[in-house]
Amino acid sequence: MTMLYPGVFNNDFLNAQRILCDPPADEFIKDVFEDTTQKQALFQNLNALHYNEQADKFAGYYPGNDFINSAVTLPQWANAKLMTKGAAFFANHAEAIMNLLGLLSLPYCYAAANGAMVLYLSDRLRTDTHKRLQETGEFVWEVMGPGAFDFGGKGFTSILKVRLIHAAARYYVQKDGNWDLAWGMPVNQEDMAGTNIAFSLIVIRGLRKLGYTIEPEEQEGFLHLWRVIGCLLGINQELLPSDIHLVRELENAIRTRQFRASEQGQELMRSLTLIFNEAAKGKDQNPRDVLGLIRHLLGDEITTMLAIDTPELPPDKLNFIKMLSLWQDLKPGSKPQVAYKSAYHKLHR
Template identity: 35%
Template structure:
């Protein structure tokens, strides 16, 4: 059982311990508040009106509230504010961590966090069901990157901010997906509810702990207080996303414990995980400027997520990048051949990070119906991204 049911308010004076029995029970729990809203929308035939709402929230346009059902307006009202316990000053410190390390964190998202999520065989099955076509998978991957930027960008969690709108949209979307999948023969006894509380906890950790945990492998060292402030932002997001406080880690130690437990419970090879990884690798390779770098992408994933994850998601063995040394010298003007392989990948990761973020802009322009990808100017300038007007 879980010991101490303290909330995610940052009160970590008591030590919490999770075990299999407790997390098994959490696999049968969804998000009752959002689930009730989604069920009414779907059961009362209001799908088109709410689909229009979700698109507006995605595009960050003004929502025509008068056109929405009453219960959806109530949902938006009740989910628009930060929790009473949230400390805006501390959240701002968490945003500053992203401003400073955002390029590396973006690399960690695509090359460590998402691959680790794909290695969780039960959790990835829902992702695969909602993204069966490659184009849909790619769209989901891009939306994940956009969600990170919306939440952590300047003003994202301010009243009416992009982060709050993104949270509202994703929470309602999760509830709708849960409702629809359950209606189509989902095996809840074996897999738990779709997007259940254990999987929500794992998703929250994917945006928090597993984004900063790989950074030392890229040669970047964050102070403990920086990491704690970054995690704090996502504790606030967790409550707003409907994650049960009992499965929200409150500090580095708890995050480490919960990540390790979920991985022990869920890490396994699966066809869905391999398929999602193939789509991710293909998208990242499309973002890099030349096919000579194609082999760097799976190697970065292996370096940042570890050999265990790499094997579970079907990545090839690590390549020997002797041929990339000349390219590296052009990129970063090295003057010596005495460079270890990992150091090469660390330097290349900076460039891959820039290519990923710039590549997202290019890819979304390739079709009218692709998700618009938006980075605030202040972040684009700070990260030295070269984004041309659409």
């Protein structure tokens, strides 16, 4: 069911989304965190929660809680065939997509000044950047894997954990008294929608900039899978359009409203750059080439906002990257499960 039409993503609509968060998750965290014993028990229960098949046991700790009980239910509009196509597309492009999350998606999010504020204040992306990147990467692997939402998968439980982490971040950020409501609520609906777009539509754009050819049905499946993930993460239906034209319109509206230079976004980018520099040196690469590739992917305007002053990669290096992408496109595809496992082990090595 599509309720959105061109022009709906205006300032009045998106301003309203900035004061909306995730009421079911926020209420659950507030109730649990008011009791120290319950709070400690929640952390222990979450640490033991890994697979979808464990969801019933977890729900048993919170009998009658509709929020927890509904955490393993796909939205009615979820299309199993499109989700399978989306997972297969990820499996066949996993190495490039995972690299793009660090080179493109996260810097894209840092350019949203108000949204970057909660990442800055929560501190972990600055002081423990490497571990935070690993956690983000593991989340993507778990929700994108073939069969992620089957009984033996990890999709539902991984999403529930992140949803509760978001609610806990809102709880603590607001409690410490440093939050200004002029920024909107922390981890609000507009910011969550923007992040979902950064991991879906923006990744598709990045792949094309690297020279990959993406068929319409592959794009449709990948975007649909992220739409399902966004719904399970608590993003409102109005911010998860199924029409690609509306997705682009929403992305443009959020970017126009929220992207600007900020000290917080630039510091987050500096912390991320340190990780890139370490990785480049370990592979005997020039760290400036990594930043040059980021400029190519993000464009001059956003890289300037993030205080990245490195010029774009020279044409010969960009052409070499695109040639490698073309070669990957020409390789015969493996079965999704095989391709997924191969890419997972390769990247973790």
